[in-house]
Amino acid sequence: MRNILFAGAALAALTPTVVYGQGVSAPAPQPAHENSTHGEIIVTASPYAVSQDSTAAIVAKVDRNQIVENGGASIANALSNVPGVAATGFAAGASRPIIRGMDANRVRLLENGTSASDVSDIGPDHGVPIDPLSARSIEVVRGAGTLRYGSQAIGGVVNVLNDRVPMSLPDKPISFELNGNYDTVSNAPEASALVDAAVSNFALHADGFYRHADDYDTPVTESTPDGKLDNSFAHAHGGSLGGSYFFGGSHMGVGVTQYDATYGIPAEDSHIDMKQTKVMTRSSFDLGGDRKLTLDGSYANYKHSEIEADGEIATTFRNKEWDVHPELLLGAIGPLTNVAIGSEYIHRKFSAVGEDASYLFPTLTESEAGYIFTDLPLNDALKLQASGRIEHVSVEGTPVSDVFTKTNFTPISGAIGALWTATPALKLGLTFSSTGRAPAQTELFARGGHDGPQTFEFGDPTLKIERANSLEASLRFNQDRFHFDGSLYSTWFNNYIYGNLTGRTCDDATGECVVGNANELKELFYRQQNAHFRGLEGEAFFDVVRSDAGTLQLHALGDYVRATFNNDNGNVPRIPPYRIGGGLNWKGDSLDAGMDLTYFGKQDKFGAYDTPTNSYYNLNARIAWRPFEQHRGVELALVGQNLTNDVQRDAAALNRTEVIMPGRNVRFVVRVAM
Numbered sequence: 001m002r003n004i005l006f007a008g009a010a011l012a013a014l015t016p017t018v019v020y021g022q023g024v025s026a027p028a029p030q031p032a033h034e035n036s037t038h039g040e041i042i043v044t045a046s047p048y049a050v051s052q053d054s055t056a057a058i059v060a061k062v063d064r065n066q067i068v069e070n071g072g073a074s075i076a077n078a079l080s081n082v083p084g085v086a087a088t089g090f091a092a093g094a095s096r097p098i099i100r101g102m103d104a105n106r107v108r109l110l111e112n113g114t115s116a117s118d119v120s121d122i123g124p125d126h127g128v129p130i131d132p133l134s135a136r137s138i139e140v141v142r143g144a145g146t147l148r149y150g151s152q153a154i155g156g157v158v159n160v161l162n163d164r165v166p167m168s169l170p171d172k173p174i175s176f177e178l179n180g181n182y183d184t185v186s187n188a189p190e191a192s193a194l195v196d197a198a199v200s201n202f203a204l205h206a207d208g209f210y211r212h213a214d215d216y217d218t219p220v221t222e223s224t225p226d227g228k229l230d231n232s233f234a235h236a237h238g239g240s241l242g243g244s245y246f247f248g249g250s251h252m253g254v255g256v257t258q259y260d261a262t263y264g265i266p267a268e269d270s271h272i273d274m275k276q277t278k279v280m281t282r283s284s285f286d287l288g289g290d291r292k293l294t295l296d297g298s299y300a301n302y303k304h305s306e307i308e309a310d311g312e313i314a315t316t317f318r319n320k321e322w323d324v325h326p327e328l329l330l331g332a333i334g335p336l337t338n339v340a341i342g343s344e345y346i347h348r349k350f351s352a353v354g355e356d357a358s359y360l361f362p363t364l365t366e367s368e369a370g371y372i373f374t375d376l377p378l379n380d381a382l383k384l385q386a387s388g389r390i391e392h393v394s395v396e397g398t399p400v401s402d403v404f405t406k407t408n409f410t411p412i413s414g415a416i417g418a419l420w421t422a423t424p425a426l427k428l429g430l431t432f433s434s435t436g437r438a439p440a441q442t443e444l445f446a447r448g449g450h451d452g453p454q455t456f457e458f459g460d461p462t463l464k465i466e467r468a469n470s471l472e473a474s475l476r477f478n479q480d481r482f483h484f485d486g487s488l489y490s491t492w493f494n495n496y497i498y499g500n501l502t503g504r505t506c507d508d509a510t511g512e513c514v515v516g517n518a519n520e521l522k523e524l525f526y527r528q529q530n531a532h533f534r535g536l537e538g539e540a541f542f543d544v545v546r547s548d549a550g551t552l553q554l555h556a557l558g559d560y561v562r563a564t565f566n567n568d569n570g571n572v573p574r575i576p577p578y579r580i581g582g583g584l585n586w587k588g589d590s591l592d593a594g595m596d597l598t599y600f601g602k603q604d605k606f607g608a609y610d611t612p613t614n615s616y617y618n619l620n621a622r623i624a625w626r627p628f629e630q631h632r633g634v635e636l637a638l639v640g641q642n643l644t645n646d647v648q649r650d651a652a653a654l655n656r657t658e659v660i661m662p663g664r665n666v667r668f669v670v671r672v673a674m
Helices: 002-008 064-070 144-149 441-445
Strands: 060-062 085-087 097-099 107-111 137-141 156-161 174-183 188-199 202-213 234-247 250-264 271-288 291-307 313-333 336-354 363-377 382-397 405-409 412-421 426-437 447-450 455-458 466-479 482-506 513-515 521-547 550-565 579-588 591-600 616-625 634-641 665-673
Touching (some): 064 174, 097 107, 144 156, 455 482
Antiparallel strands (some): 085 097, 174 188, 174 665, 382 405, 382 412, 412 426, 466 482, 482 513, 616 634
16 A cells, blocks of 8 residues: 555655745845735645745744743744634643644644644643744645645644755855844743854854743632742753755755743643654755655654652653655646645654653554645636645554554545635635545544643544534635725534543542542543534724834734534533634834734633633733834833733633633843844
């Protein structure tokens, strides 16, 4: 099966190709007239160079400025202002993105198109070893393009882009960026540096970062009487070295990264010490004409130790993962303007040693996949985009029965999207996809207590392939001063896999479970039933004033998702509430300023044995000054977050009753980009 897939590669896949239009020079802050990233090249949504407005489903992009200003230790923090995106919110050092109410095994998290290679899908207390300070930009992709990245992208793809393996020669012999930040809510100094250089036909890159955030401040409540959340600290440091050699229209490159983090688990006495060493390779070979072969891959050696208050290591989790994927760009074939085929191989070996080793015995996951991706313009106004994927997944492990088990799945997926340019200002999109997802190792083989999230979990090795049939309509309007992006979507799940709380609690030592709260760990079974997710999201910009001095812009956003089980079986658990908000921003040559206020609704449509969360407001403000006319890359900024000091709880967090999100915060930011 593997040889057939690698040789014929006929269905949907996992790899981006060359980052077209993305240089490696450190970017200066955006000029005043650039009100959004619309029209920029997006590398995740297609094997070919596409602009942000040329896909049927709406693509979001967060730039370097927004990443640095938002701060925080997780990728989810950097995406906090993207409609449709929320966070698991478990800990400052462990918060994974949620897209349209879907997380973990339904959101594919990548670095430069290759796997994050962590264990954040195994438990919400496990962090992601990609620090936002190392990112140039982050793309969030939904729709037909997600099938290139595997069946774990039903909700969408989050791709962190950086220059750790340079994809083009820099325009200058050397460029650099330095950042220094200080965060008052957790007394957190942060620093990062990125350097790119060109030496003959070689492009070289180096970066490093450092963060030391203490326990963060919160509003005073019963659970935080001293206004501080105990054990909420997050420390991290790391860096990378990489280089690429360019010859003709081709290049070959490699990069090595190291990530080290230590962070606390709020409401617990333990903390996690996490390390990952990762090697990435990215190459592109010109085959003549429009044909090109790309070969991307990574190998990561990951481990984290869960450490008790007395310093004793309770459990160590290890994950060694290969991710290899070639892609062949064939150019135009008949009426098809862009055709790409490719394949992917993932080999993931997981193990745990210590107290929580009984939670999940060693597992091996192997996946082989092939894909096809193509564009078909029907006329000047209407374009189709289609993709398909077939993969073979084998997962082996030992369930609670203590009988070693090997399961095999062959999910088949397909998607088609249509983009109609009705007028120069108006674009309408419609996307249909049917995606099959193989059950993941935890869903199949979990078999005991996991102290971090305080659960006692039981997998089910008889689980079937989960299938999501999705329909999404999008609307873009961009004329003069006004720009709007909006989506309406509905996803029908057959055999939706979820963690079902039973209302019982379990003793970790004996495994005995009883009704009520007599024990610490909540009993959770992985089950399947049909479910329906539906919602809407949108974002709008309006230039109130335009002048030579700058632009005054009004901004609004909102999103809503509703997720229920069929046959009146209640609500899907841990779904983010709706939110709506907006603000006013001034962008000038030397000065930027703005504020925004967002209302998060209460979540009273919660799952069985979950708890509701109250509504709250989030008020943010910022001012940035670039004092040197000849060096606009030097910037001083002041950023305020949760300025009303509202009590904020994350409805999607498993530990939301114990954990309050950070209170009032002021960030001081210094940036130098040359």
